[in-house]
Amino acid sequence: MKNKILTAMTLLGGIVSSALFANPVPLDFNQLTTQLETKFADLNVPGAQVAVFDDKNILWQNHFGFADSAKQTPVSDNTLFRAGSTTKTFVGLAIMQLVNQGKFTLQDDVLQLEPRLLINNAWQNTDPVRVIHLLEHSAGLDDMHFRNFYNVSEPDITILDAVNRDAASLRVRWQPGSRHAYSNPGYGILGHLIELYSGQSFEHYITEHVLLPLGITQCHLNSSNIPEADLSAGFVDGEAVAFRQIYLRSAGNLHCTAAGLAQLGSWLLSRGQTDSVPYVNPQTIQQMEQPESTLAAKQGLAYGYAKAIYHATRNGREWLGHNGGIDGFLTSYAYNRDLNLGYAVMINSSSASMRQIVDTITQLLAQNAPLPDATLLPIDLENLDGYYRVSNERNQIFAGISFSTAVAKLTTSGSTLVVAPLLGDASEYVYLGQGQFAKAGEGFAKVSVIGNTVEGFAIDLDGDYLIKTSFLSAWLPLIMLGFIFSVFLLTLCYAPVWCINALRGKLTSRQQLWLRLMPLLTVLCLVAVISALFNLSLFETAYINWQTLTIYIGSLAFAISSAIALWLVMRALKTESSCFARYFTVVSVISANFLAVYCYHFDYLGLALWQW
Template sequence: MKSGIRFLAAGFLLAVLVSFHGSLWADEPNDPPETIAGLRAAIQAILEENRIPGASIALVDRDGVIWAGGVGKADLAADRDATADTLFRVGSISKSFNALAVMTAVEAGLLDLDTPIREAAPDVAFENPWQDTRPITLAMALEHTTGFDDIRVREYAKVDDPGMTLVDGLAFNPSSRVSRWKPGTHMSYCNAGPPIVARALEIASGQDFESYVRANVLDPLGMHQSSFHFPENAARMAKGYRDDGVTEAHYDHITIRPSGALNSSASEMANYLRLMLNRGELDGRRLLRPESIERMETPTTTLAARAGHTYGYGLGNYTTIVNGHLFHGHDGGITGFAATSAYSPDLGVGFHISVNRPSGAIREIREHVGKFLTRDFEALEPPRADLTEEQLRAVAGYYQLVTPRSELTRFMLRLLDTRRVSLEAGSLFVKPLIGGERRELIPVTVDSFRLEGRPVATRFLVTDETGDRILQGRFGGNARQVPGWWVYGQLAVAAAVLTLMVSSLLFAFIWLPARVFGRFSELPAQATLVPLLAVLSLLGGVLLPFVLNPDMITDFGNRTARSMTVFLGTIAFAALSFYGLIAAWRSWTSDGPRAARLHALLVAAACVIAVLYLGGHGLIGLRTWAY
């Protein structure tokens, strides 16, 4: 869940610095531990190095728990140790339990995954321009192929109502639920989809979501302490912490609990993992049929899935790679916490890790745990297909992102998240156009590819209904093959606009002192001053809010000084840009230096182009508290 909480706000600044898909994975650990004691020591070292107070871990096989324990502190102020029984928030792993509950209802005949959500949950508002020809089904909502925008910042900021019902949570801000492309084609992670299916479950069962999950999933699995609400016994709950690892984070009462509200312990998550390893059975009690578990693990609604590829996002469950082996599971994050769960049906092992400070270091812990669990297994032999020169050339080209998770970031990502696939000496290589690592793209079949170091195909070349060629991955990032001139043309225009706007700041250091000493007096002040003010208003409206450092999500999700700065700053930028263009045009016939007049006109024109571009993407006058 929390993987998207800072996504919208921080995205504006982050994308200027790095490519959207830049690697956040830690270096793989050397010399993985061979014993539980060694593993525990390695985890402790990672926690200390990254200012993470505590962690709770479970390692399992089909027959039982290999090890479950805590490392570090659950509560710094109380000096309380983390244990295997300490409750941590597991964020989006909640989606796995939502899917388990849905599959119990499917087996009971209460739900059908192919039912349109318009029929199954008629009180949920959404818009689908393809409703008549491609209605959104329950399966699409669970597999994130609705085409919806992810939930908006005001939904992420609404965390103060523990009693909010699922109906009220879904009604809080339905404006994000508009299909941006034909449903059932592309995966784009959206926290609104699973709760819609949870609402269909409520209607079909006549119970509220939490009660149904308690009776049909949690209690049968012996997960009696796990809950979608803050526990009655607060002493069982770990405290979450901010980035400094010391300041306590608030407990978020999120609006759509099925997507991210679950609290659970490593010892109880071990039961879930063993259920999945045993194909729906735990200690002699069957919860689901094996085929239902397999359905959860298998995507069906993307173009790649319909072409027969099974690596991807299923029902609250996705494929991942751990130390060269295929695993299934889910990651999660929410204010103050991060978690990851994964299991391998082939190897018969699994793990759960929770930490009480969100940190990329959880991936380093995962690497250690994964290598420890798989140390006695041989990694998969990576496949490789021999394609003809013609087949390879058909893959080479430029691929531009077409399915941003948040629509507000499209204006950046269409420029920054374009990748080039090149053919060199009979091999394909993929690299972000701006920065990033160059990696070999190895054919597995004529339309499926794996990255160097991956044991299976993770990228799939498909053709949509319009004839466009799309490179699809597991977590969205779907990119359309486009001509090189289109890519470089956009970058050239963007570079020219940015250069001219920045030059107005630099030129100000020349003409402002010069006017003080009587130079440039023939050039009307509005011609140079107004475009400069326009640029400054854009900088103030977009960059200044990120310099202020209280709770970004709370500030942007409500009417605050920070959100009003964006609103007023972008409006001022638009007004000053058009006024500046008029002033610069009128000054063209003045007696000022021709170069100064031309520069003023070009800067003003660049500002207007920026206004039209940003306005076309909904960023001028953006009211984040109402969006």
């Protein structure tokens, strides 16, 4: 059947009409097949499925490679892949159904809908977490912690208990609705609300009220009902990974085919004109595509994460859809309304670049269609130039890293805004008016100036929430950390020198030996921690093992040895005859203590990852 479709499309020249352009967009699916085969080989992707659709049906689909490379089991059009977070669009549709049925509203306080949730919100009295905040990832919740990733011991746990067992991720970090930060626990809560207000398991509800009405019969939310032979194996760097259940099932437990996701995409692209899903109409889908809850959205920015559908840029165009990633698998589906086309792609590797694959597809889909244009205006905003720090970390555990690295300098000139990260390449944006900017070469706004907030002057830049800071605050952490690690490298290089001197009897006192040894031990503790981190897989993070124990003990030992080294330096410095050793030791010890204080501030000392 696939070959017949391919032959027919080739004979017809692969012509698909675009609703908004006078010239049709030719699609050469033979060329796409060839390019994808090359790309999958280059990226070491064992197997894949790809589908292309318009607002009426699937235009083309194909499969590639192996579902299990060890057994040489080929992928077919019916092979199921783990679809990860693309599950969220189905959950979003289910929530909108319940809203349209009057079960609750998007503005309802989640804790009033379900008081058993362990949400910790310092703004509860004035700014509660609302349903819309969970849908748009703007509640301020942390993303799931390591201990709440994979469920290997509690097969019957409820979604409510799965959410609450990671109560630390339910602490609201900033005023709800101020900014976006992707948070899987929010969709765990939404899955529970579906169960609570429908009286059915979320798997059964979505199957009966969303999947089957759409005619999607090859997508499953309960993996226990799937024959093993129908499910592709997953791979990381060419190595097979074990299949593991996840705790937050409603955030990412879908198993599907590319054709199934293409059916969803085609229906969304038509804005539900087929009227097949109860309690969902074209206005509902339009609302799902439009961000509402963040400060940037309230300023009129239409780009961003909406209600389980988000906006992404591919080859200068705006696409709507969702991506998914889970151990061993990557998924993406999206559609473009100007082209009236979309794609769905699923691969059984989580170490490949989905971006390269999607760019290959979207470049062909839009090969002859003009890019959207924008009318540029002179920038009429004040107080915009300066340094900004990203302040919407997805995982709070990485805040210490982003604090020193996720900083950029913004400079305006004429109609152009230049964003120059301290680390990385600069990007240019052009002014469209009303505080909004488009990336140069694109015709749609991705940046919105929010203005003064309680935290300072803020900008939303392609999903990053930037707060203005000073030149000193921007550069000092990065410079200090760079200096500290340079000193630590010199400490390691200096060690063989003084060790040889000690063996030759040139270090005559115990104080001289300890003065050199303690800074080295401090650095070695840090080296042990870093080594353990680089040898730690995501699954192992949630358990006690040599890596997580090394991180826990090594980080504490680093802080303790830093303090002891400082005490020894204060006692023995005057007895040291070597000028270099005296001053270098002071610099090394002060650097270690500065880093220890920095780590303490960001809760990295005594970090028990198995409890995080």
